[in-house]
Amino acid sequence: MPKTAAVLVIGNEILTGKIQDLNVAFIARELFALGVSLRRVIVCPDEVELIARDLNALRAAHDFVFTTGGVGPTHDDVTIAAVALAFGRRVVRDETMAAMLRAHYAERVSDDHLRMADVPEDATLLSTPDFPWPTVNLENVFVFPGVPELVRMKFPLLHDRLRDGAGFTTRAVFTLHDEADIATLLETVVAAHPTVAVGSYPQWKNPRCRTKLTFDAKDVAELDAAVAQFVAGIAPEKLVNGE
Amino acid sequence: MPKTAAVLVIGNEILTGKIQDLNVAFIARELFALGVSLRRVIVCPDEVELIARDLNALRAAHDFVFTTGGVGPTHDDVTIAAVALAFGRRVVRDETMAAMLRAHYAERVSDDHLRMADVPEDATLLSTPDFPWPTVNLENVFVFPGVPELVRMKFPLLHDRLRDGAGFTTRAVFTLHDEADIATLLETVVAAHPTVAVGSYPQWKNPRCRTKLTFDAKDVAELDAAVAQFVAGIAPEKLVNGE
Numbered sequence: 001m002p003k004t005a006a007v008l009v010i011g012n013e014i015l016t017g018k019i020q021d022l023n024v025a026f027i028a029r030e031l032f033a034l035g036v037s038l039r040r041v042i043v044c045p046d047e048v049e050l051i052a053r054d055l056n057a058l059r060a061a062h063d064f065v066f067t068t069g070g071v072g073p074t075h076d077d078v079t080i081a082a083v084a085l086a087f088g089r090r091v092v093r094d095e096t097m098a099a100m101l102r103a104h105y106a107e108r109v110s111d112d113h114l115r116m117a118d119v120p121e122d123a124t125l126l127s128t129p130d131f132p133w134p135t136v137n138l139e140n141v142f143v144f145p146g147v148p149e150l151v152r153m154k155f156p157l158l159h160d161r162l163r164d165g166a167g168f169t170t171r172a173v174f175t176l177h178d179e180a181d182i183a184t185l186l187e188t189v190v191a192a193h194p195t196v197a198v199g200s201y202p203q204w205k206n207p208r209c210r211t212k213l214t215f216d217a218k219d220v221a222e223l224d225a226a227v228a229q230f231v232a233g234i235a236p237e238k239l240v241n242g243e
Numbered sequence: 244m245p246k247t248a249a250v251l252v253i254g255n256e257i258l259t260g261k262i263q264d265l266n267v268a269f270i271a272r273e274l275f276a277l278g279v280s281l282r283r284v285i286v287c288p289d290e291v292e293l294i295a296r297d298l299n300a301l302r303a304a305h306d307f308v309f310t311t312g313g314v315g316p317t318h319d320d321v322t323i324a325a326v327a328l329a330f331g332r333r334v335v336r337d338e339t340m341a342a343m344l345r346a347h348y349a350e351r352v353s354d355d356h357l358r359m360a361d362v363p364e365d366a367t368l369l370s371t372p373d374f375p376w377p378t379v380n381l382e383n384v385f386v387f388p389g390v391p392e393l394v395r396m397k398f399p400l401l402h403d404r405l406r407d408g409a410g411f412t413t414r415a416v417f418t419l420h421d422e423a424d425i426a427t428l429l430e431t432v433v434a435a436h437p438t439v440a441v442g443s444y445p446q447w448k449n450p451r452c453r454t455k456l457t458f459d460a461k462d463v464a465e466l467d468a469a470v471a472q473f474v475a476g477i478a479p480e481k482l483v484n485g486e
Contacts, residue, residue: 031260042283043284173262201262
């Protein structure tokens, strides 16, 4: 079985529909390429006790957990306090991060600025020379900001820690058949290739195809065998380039 | 307290990053306008036992639960079976829906087509003359497809069932201040207006502003009082039109 992961999205802005989350899709694609199976996503409000409860459930059940959002200096930035609560640790000020903030804000620096240097006690702070502002890590939990551009910059620094053997590969097949027309064939293919995950998606209003099939697996030979079995069961004129 | 809601997104395609979910943001905006508080979103795989477990936890804790995805005739469409399991009911074929499928597919109709007429026993089937294909409803649970266009068409049919008094109203204020510069002011505003939800969001790479503040409430007078208190605490030259 591949390693497993979960994402905990901390964000009233998602739950009120002000912001379209983009981090889950990005992290999902990254994990897929790294061979890690994303099994669960939770979006919860900016509330310390709720976040801590969810985090403890997720970290007990998955190899990796990523939080997004809720880091910063304002009243609604409660992720660090929640992570500390989940792990039963105090929040302490990291002097290296505080020094970076003092250098950046110079004489303007205030205690509110320095709050951004607060971390759970004994957290691991992951940084590189190119990206000195650290990612907070406790055991299997990694704390990311909510800003998608920052997540895209910071996540690749974890690739080597996360990679689990071969990445997943996906193949897509497009057909003019309705889903129901191929349901029995799909069941045969799924039964014959238990390590291949097969998805079937109706293409609403796509003039070029009716159903998109996806085949995912780590083992490319097994993947291609499943695709070949499916394709052999479809009349050639029903196969199309649907995108 | 406003009524509460949760969304259960059923979708391997979301967890593998193949599809950007758009339904949560849409449902979130709809609920916000209806005065219902979306408190929780879970994305889970296409697995009957996991879906049933999540659904039972969500429906016990919220006034309304919406599922998206996993309805259809293929092996990965397991939502109906999962909802039936969660409620301890059998899956039965609805003859009205079966008749619609027979009329649509005519002599091509197969048992795989007719599977789309399977519903949990004693489910309520919500339809209108303009939209005869029903939305499956059991107690406080409403079952939606995954196709965003269909969710957008079907969700408004529920507005009258969901509305909880006044809708939420939101105001946005943009400032050239960094978040930390206004953190203390925000705490004062939040403490003075406990029914107003205040969010603070750094505007990464937005050349026109540094921080966006949002204020949400049902009571518009209270909302405007919170905005006025915040604005009065900011130097006028630091307020901008940020969008």
